[in-house]
Amino acid sequence: MTGRARYTDDITVPGAWYGRTIRSTIARGAIRSITLDPAFDWSRVVVVTADDIPGDNVVQLIRDDQPVLAPKGGEIRHKEEPILLLAAPDRATLEEAASHIHIEYELATPVSDIGSATLVFSTVDIAKGDVTSAQREADIVVEREFRVGLQEQLYIEPQGAIAFPEADGTIRVIGSLQCPYYVHRALKRALKLTDQQAVVVQAETGGGFGGKEEYPSIVAVHAALLARKAGRPVRLIYDRHEDLAATTKRHPGVIRHRTGVKKDGTLVFQDIEVVLDGGAYCTLTPVVLSRAAIHAAGAYSCPNVRIRARAVATNTPPNGAFRGFGAPQSLFAAELMVEHVAERLGRSSVDLRRLWMLRLGDTTATGQVLTESVGSELVLDAALKAAPPIRPSAHPTIRRGRGLSLVFHGSGFTGSGEKKLQGTIGFEALADGTFRILTASTEIGQGTKTIFCQLAADALGVGLDKVALAPQDTSLVPDSGPTVASRTAMIVGRLVQEAATEIKERLKREKPPLRVEKSYIQPDSVHWDETTYQGDAYPVYAWACTIADVDVDMTTGEVRVTDLVTAVDCGKALHPVMAEGQIEGGCLQAVGWATIEEIKMKDGGYQNDRLATYLIPTALDAPRIRTILVENPYSRGPFGAKGIGELPMDGPAPAIIAAIHDATGVWLDEIPATPEKVLAACASR
């Protein structure tokens, strides 16, 4: 607001060198040789190769398949794969050195798309009832295949980290990141550091959306390796081009549905296949796939469901976490399937949703009985009531249409995730009468700081100015888990509330300073079987109904989303303005994904890897978004709140495609709905 907040690149570090990553120019093959041209004086710079890694050459995450740097003779699995690191006292020297590195490759044929992929990262199978025998009961069976594309998170602040080597062997990294303890674990592993020797501090972070969940581990480890070898701080700040070309994207996917219904509309079975493209390395793909599979049947109650999901490997840069985490992909297909079945039945899709929707006491595809806070009907009614009348198009070549979607999104980690993680926070009453919250949960624009302080101040009965959040520094704060999965306000916020309540009680008898720690305890009523994918997949779900109005220009094929109304069951809005802000931002990201955000592939790399060619919505493209917060409390959330960070990413895309159909009469099965696709669909009609 005043320019005083310090983001990573704003931090002045006297004597720091500039770092740079040298990356592969091929999609698949092996490194035959790396030559440092003797024409350059290499004593002016620091060069780091895989041989300089003191620990394991592994980016610590789920699997050990991704190297920190591709070793000489080692395999290259994607374009832009890091091979070598450079640091120099100034940018000009850095560029000069980079131009004197020659890498020769042995080329192999890359696997470029889902269709030709053979390596499978993971599979998920979910079964409810018996789809095979249920097929006999269905009067009508509808089949359809849907495709969704890559998407870039496009946080406005690119990735970056600064590493500081200290005399005692400690390496401190300050960076733009969502999950300090992910980076901490990655540093320990690759640099062979103890818990204390690796210190990770979050700088002000200019957006994340999942893009700064796992990728910052790579940036931080690279910066740390350079700093260790250079014996001085090194800043490794990506420019936008590198960020777009090399960092993770939303998983593209192909989703096939076969749905059986009776003539009266009764849902008989859903047979669903989900295939996601994980890219070259595993990253978080199995977890993304899991969420995609669990949400694949949509917000509906069906007695017989079969979901077969798999994630495959291709020789493209790895895909990773992005708001929604697989659910937007599978919900896109599920919602459009409702439209197709409704069309076949000659019924309104809104009526069909009312007939099918999950209600209190119903059972989801994983066999979870929904026992509380089911907002399906509330959001549907609220959105329908708030939708403005459809205005006729004033222009002869512009057709106007409206579409609707109904979605749910599991709040918090899947299954036993929270139980395994045991997220912990600290809470202190200080001698001066103030309070301090110690968590690793980061502020990335979504309001963590405000919400936590507000929850604590409220529980303590003190003013907001009496409560502060300790810096997100792994040497100070316990691991409250990553800032992901719509879990921060609901799970960690609840711990803050509990800790503050306990401190308040203790202050009646004891004097400050006092400190308490609180860890998440899974309620006994929650059961999840990871091997069968049966049980309580999430502690609770948030619900949304979105209505999109579009203008389709029949001469250019251009789609403009003019109005968006979204009703969201958030349990309880802890801070209504910020909750609306989250929802509106998420909706616009989804509008971008559905309409203009397209990544074109060429030789295993992204063709449009600049902001001039990868477009996101501007203020002119953005519809007026109207948010209706529906309160429907969840018993274990703070004041009833449920996580809603990702939910707004789910609903707009299918609503927009339904609106395009309403306007033009054609169904698109693939997003983004670019002018080319719209015109082609209209022409082939």
Next chain:
Amino acid sequence: MRFTLNGRTVSLDVVGTRRLLDVLREDLGATGTKEGCGEGECGACSVLIDGEVVDSCLVAAGQVEGRDIVTVEGLALQDGKLSQLQQAFIEHGAAQCGICTPGMLLAAHALLQQSKRLTADDVREGLAGNLCRCTGYTKIIDAVLSCTK
């Protein structure tokens, strides 16, 4: 070279081909101006040059000789209090992660200098050069419109 930065005259000895963005951030410590793309697409580096919104990543330092530059650091009132616009951004929740906020504030400030009678469409038009990925723009537009009353 000499120019005015937030009301103060600065004189510097810099290579004229350097980007104004780098001179502001590295030589003058005015790190409120951000780099989002370096190609004039995102507007995170917006500054005002003689009252006009300009992407400072596309301006060579040599071009601003004698000109009047305002960055986000110069938007607060003389007594250090936040301006009406800054206050409106806070009240309306127009800033989330904050990285686009400096550029957005400057673009909005320039717009409000031109006219106080703005419609929502005028604001959208005026802010179209500044990308925000967090808010969906709705709250930013509301904040700017609140300053027209």
